[in-house]
Amino acid sequence: MFRYVKLEYPEIAGQGLVYMDVWPIGYPIIAVYNPNMMAQFIQENSLPKYWAMPQVEFKYFTGGEDLVNLDGPEWKKARSMFNPGFSAKNLLSLVPDMMEEVLVFRERLRKAAASAEVIKLTNYTTDLTVDIVGRAVLGTRLQTQVGPNRLMQLIKSQLKLIYFELDLPKQLNPLLPLKNWVYNRMIKKELAPYILNAAQNYEKIVGPKTIVTLALKEYVNEVQNHNARGNIPSEFVERVVKHIKIFMFAGHDTTATVLAYIYYMLSKHPTEAAKLRAEHDEVLGPDPTAAAGLIRADPNLLNKLPFTMAVLKETLRLFPPVGGSIRQSPPGHFLTHPETGVRYPTHGFMLHSSASTVLRDADYWPDPDDFVPDRFMTRDESDPWHPVKNAWRPFEMGPRNCIGQELVFTEVRLILALTVREFDVEEAYPADAPSWMGLKGYQVANTEAISTAHPKSGLPVKVKARK
Template identity: 85%
Template sequence: MFLYIKQEYPEIANQGLVYMDVWPIGYPMLAVYHPNMMAQFIQENSLPKFWAMSQVEFKGFTGGQDLVNLDGLEWKKARSLFNPGFSAKNLLSLVPDMIEEVLIFRERLRKVATTGEVIKLEDYTTNITVDIVGRAVLGTRLQTQVKPNHLMETMKSQVGLIYFGLDLPKQLNLILPLKNWIYNRMIRNELAPYILNTAQNYEKIEGPKTIVALALKEYINEVQDYTARENIPSEFVERVIKHIKIFMFAGHDTTATVLAYIYYMLSKHPDKAAKIRAEHDEVLGTDPTAAASLIRADPTLLNKLPYTMAVLKETLRLFPPVGGSIRQSPPGHFLTHPETGVRYPTYGFMMHSSAATVLRDPEYWPDADSFIPERFTTRDESDPLHPVKNTWRPFEMGPRNCIGQELVFVEVRLILALTVREFEVEETYPADAPSWMGFKAYQITHPEVVSTAHPKDGLPVRVKSRSQGD
């Protein structure tokens, strides 16, 4: 929406921001377009999240008591609790567990490649990312690729109750609080045993530690009571469950869409697909079937795939699942345009760092609508393709950047390393299907998964096997 407003009213938007009164659909808004003005309230002075996120939008889902919505000291404590689990080093240690799930994904692709049936690619990428998040966060096999999973089905049903704008059927639904209470109880009953079992058996866990296990370690170190493992307070369990819910929801949903879009974009750009496959041949050997064993033995091989990372970053630039961060300002707060020096008041507005707009802005990205992964491989700052400071922000920036971005980097590189040489996809949209911004697989708001962008119709494709050497 903000991108089209900028295109429609360039004389206003080129001042760096746009004020909008969208009542009764939403709150008075301030869309910020200049990356260095975004930095003023996201990075240099990280302002609190907009009040309605915790008190209205996520109130039923987590009570606003999660890492996305908390502020101040409570947020700092939560972030420090989970930082160790989301570190690059720890996530690489979990790669052997992730590989088990990716091999199931690969078998599913082989099966549909043999039958030639049309699938919704997003369904397949969603299931694999759910299973990887289950391994990384909880240390359990959710097996959503094999059979329906009660935890995720319940969570999906509850996510469908969230609303971010004018939605009278939800806002006037008197049984909505009851539904949220029931779902919260069901999800708690599913998750609490994982937390308590991890706490009580922490010393017995061999090898890599999950995100929850490391959070419990941080908690036990914090309270300096090593008998706490046997008696974790129920308030702490409740707190961890709320964080896990946001990790499970945000961690699979956004990764699934970007993974689907990567396969889609590689199908549209055979030259880029050839480059990523050549990189995999060089780093992992020319036998794709041996890649899993090699990576299991040395997960750091994933760090030697710069072009694969560039493909991921360029896909996120074109199809960011989240449009930006939403903040609120104190009275007397201003944003200053760095070139003109003009100061703009912000108090009383929902401030939006319009990341999805700056990611497609031709002022910062030459040939902005084209898929050019090479933007992220050049180290020469004088190269026109080199990303401008503060402009690549699909995970946002500053102290409140997405804690899960390292997990995205690890799992997407792993999945591509084990599949992209063996398969390619072919979109199966009808010939007369509408295009938007040059693609039939344009991003939409899904009525059941309301908070992030998804590919139209789940991205229908046929999966094709590639003969070796193609």
């Protein structure tokens, strides 16, 4: 929407931002289109999240008491608690566990190829990323790829109660608080055993530690009496549950979408697919079936796949699952255009960093609608293809950038390393299906369930086994 506002009103948007009042559909908003102006309220001065996020949108899901919505000292404390688990080093140590789930995914693709049936690719990638998040965050096998999982069914059901725009049936439903209370109670019952086990048995855990285990380290170190850990305050468990819910929601959905789009883009661009496979042959050897053993023995091999990372970054540029961040401006706050010096007042508006617009803006990206992974292989900053500073922001930037981006980098490289040399996908949309921006698999919103963008119709494809 914001991209097309910019295309429709180029002279206004050329000032770097657009003021809009979309009442009663939403709140007064400033869409910011200049990446250096975004930096003023996202990076240089990280403003708090817009008030409606914790108080309205996520009010019942987490009470706004999660890593996405918290602000100030509470946010800093939570971020520092979870940073160790999301570090690149720790995530690489979890690769062998993640690999078990990827091998289940690979087998599902083999069966789909053998049957020649049309599958919805996002169903497969979503099941996989749920299982990977389960291993990384909780250290358990949710086995969503095998059958329905109660925890994720509860979380997805509660997500359907969230509204991000005008939705009178939900907003006026007198049973909404009760339904959320029931879901919160059931989800806490599912998650509490993992939290209590991690806190009570921290020293006994051998080998790689999950994100929750490392997050609880601070608490565990404070409780020196081992017996006292059996009486962990319910409020503490409640707080950790809220963080886990956000991780499970954001951690699986966005990654599943990006992964599906990578397969889709590779099917549309055989030259780039060949380069990707050549990199895997060079780093992991010519036998695709041997890759799992090599990566299990040395997960650092994933860091030697720069073109694979470039493919991921280019796909995220074209299809960011989230359009940008929204922030609350204090009284007297202004944004300054870096070239003209004009100052724009922002108080009273939702500030939106329109990342999805910048990521396809010809002012910052040559041939912005083309799939060109090599732009992320360019190291010469004077090269016009080199990404412009502050312009690549699918995870946003600054101190509040997405804590899970290293998890995305790790799991996507692992999944591609174990699958792209064995399979191709072929889109299976109806012949008369509409195209938009050159693709039948364009991004759509599913406000019934979630706020992020998804491929149209779940991206129907046929999986083909490669010889």
